[in-house]
Amino acid sequence: MPLTPIVPFEPIMTDLLPSGEQWIAQIKWDGVRMITYYDGGEVQLVNRKGNNRTRQYPELLDIASYCRADSVILDGEIIALVDGVPSFHQVMKRDSLRVEQQIKARVQQVPIVYMIFDILYYNGEWVTGRPLRERQQLLTETVIPSGHVQLVPSYTDIPLLHDVSVQHRLEGIVVKDVNSVYALGGKDKRWQKRKNIQDVNAVVGGVTFRDGIVNALLLGLYAEDGRLVYIGHAGTGKLKVADWRSITERVADMAVKDRPFVNQPERHKGAVWIRPEWVIKVNFLEWTPGGTLRQPSIQAFVDVSPADCRLDP
The missing domain is CATH 3.30.470.30 (DNA ligase/mRNA capping enzyme)
Known part of the structure; x- marks a missing residue:
């Protein structure tokens, strides 16, 4: 059976x-x-x-x-x-x-x-x-x-x-x-x-560059009303140089004009907004009073639906 x-x-x-x-x-x-x-x-x-x-x-x-x-x-x-x-x-x-x-x-x-x-x-x-x-x-x-x-x-x-x-x-x-x-x-x-370690699956809604290579991912979670809320950026963790180069190549086909986040990221100067399709697992120390992640560390890209990445009510 x-x-x-x-x-x-x-x-x-x-x-x-x-x-x-x-x-x-x-x-x-x-x-x-x-x-x-x-x-x-x-x-x-x-x-x-x-x-x-x-x-x-x-x-x-x-x-x-x-x-x-x-x-x-x-x-x-x-x-x-x-x-x-x-x-x-x-x-x-x-x-x-x-x-x-x-x-x-x-x-x-x-x-x-x-x-x-x-x-x-x-x-x-x-x-x-x-x-x-x-x-x-x-x-x-x-x-x-x-x-x-x-x-x-x-x-x-x-x-x-x-x-x-x-x-x-x-x-x-x-x-x-x-x-x-x-x-x-x-x-x-x-x-x-x-x-012992806090983690979250977050949606990537934008990237920043250094010397033509993506160096950080701008992250968000969906609120109950369906809007994507910015929760911080991450540029450290387990990704290698080859991973960042691959991300840079893929970003070119994902760029969008409008910011996908409902709120303005603190690190938005020079940012490129992308379709919120990627999900990454991030370890972090704690949530700040402003609702962002303190010391986020990228662990891996994960096969999770962006719609499942939600803020706790």
């Missing part, structure tokens, strides 16, 4: 970590959320937005090598490690590829690990209605860890895991109620996340 893609359960943000015997904590891996579907014949990898990524990760297609199931749906995060720390920039080098030859080359250049933390479907039956503690037990019986596949460990000492995540410069932790069922398409306090 072909398996239809689902919308995964999401944690809510929190600054106050819960306590009690029903709570466990897991490292929040800075990667790409990926659902694996195996209907008994074919393996499909689909990301959180419903986009198929099966071709991009060929090392995960032999599901029999890491999963004891006749049919299954697994939930996890695909990560790429740099010096032992997950790098979103590196994993996006894999996720953004479309050409078969490039994909094969990157398999060796950018090795990935699939960090699995949940199971939704097993041998023809949905298990989303079972409590998390039972699903985790089923996972340990079903998944065979390997170089490319690992189970996400769970810990009961939540403050300690949070301290460890800070010390090792990890993105944060996720805290889960072991009695919780898996709510398809849901998002509530039964799963909570605390981030």
Whole structure:
């Protein structure tokens, strides 16, 4: 039976970590959320937005090598490690590829690990209605860890895991109620996340130049009324010289006359406005009182709809 893609359960943000015997904590891996579907014949990898990524990760297609199931749906995060720390920039080098030859080359250049933390479907039956503690037990019986596949460990000492995540410069932790069922398409306090690093997906609405090369991206988020609000500019981060040159070449066909932002960017002199089609992930320190990002750092271009990049109400 072909398996239809689902919308995964999401944690809510929190600054106050819960306590009690029903709570466990897991490292929040800075990667790409990926659902694996195996209907008994074919393996499909689909990301959180419903986009198929099966071709991009060929090392995960032999599901029999890491999963004891006749049919299954697994939930996890695909990560790429740099010096032992997950790098979103590196994993996006894999996720953004479309050409078969490039994909094969990157398999060796950018090795990935699939960090699995949940199971939704097993041998023809949905298990989303079972409590998390039972699903985790089923996972340990079903998944065979390997170089490319690992189970996400769970810990009961939540403050300690949070301290460890800070010390090792990890993105944060996720805290889960072991009695919780898996709510398809849901998002509530039964799963909570605390981030050490703030990030946001933002729309690029303009660029600035230095010596004929783009040197900064002007960023925005959509308000409830549909207008694009400027939130700052970013010119530092993970992009290399070759990336900036590529951006410069592509900007020429994207330029528009009118400013796409409803408000005036502080860095608008000499700016070129572009169609708001690109989305980038940006890490930042905090929001300023003026509603802009403090010390934004570009992580990667991401395959996200600009319409989904919204200001919190």
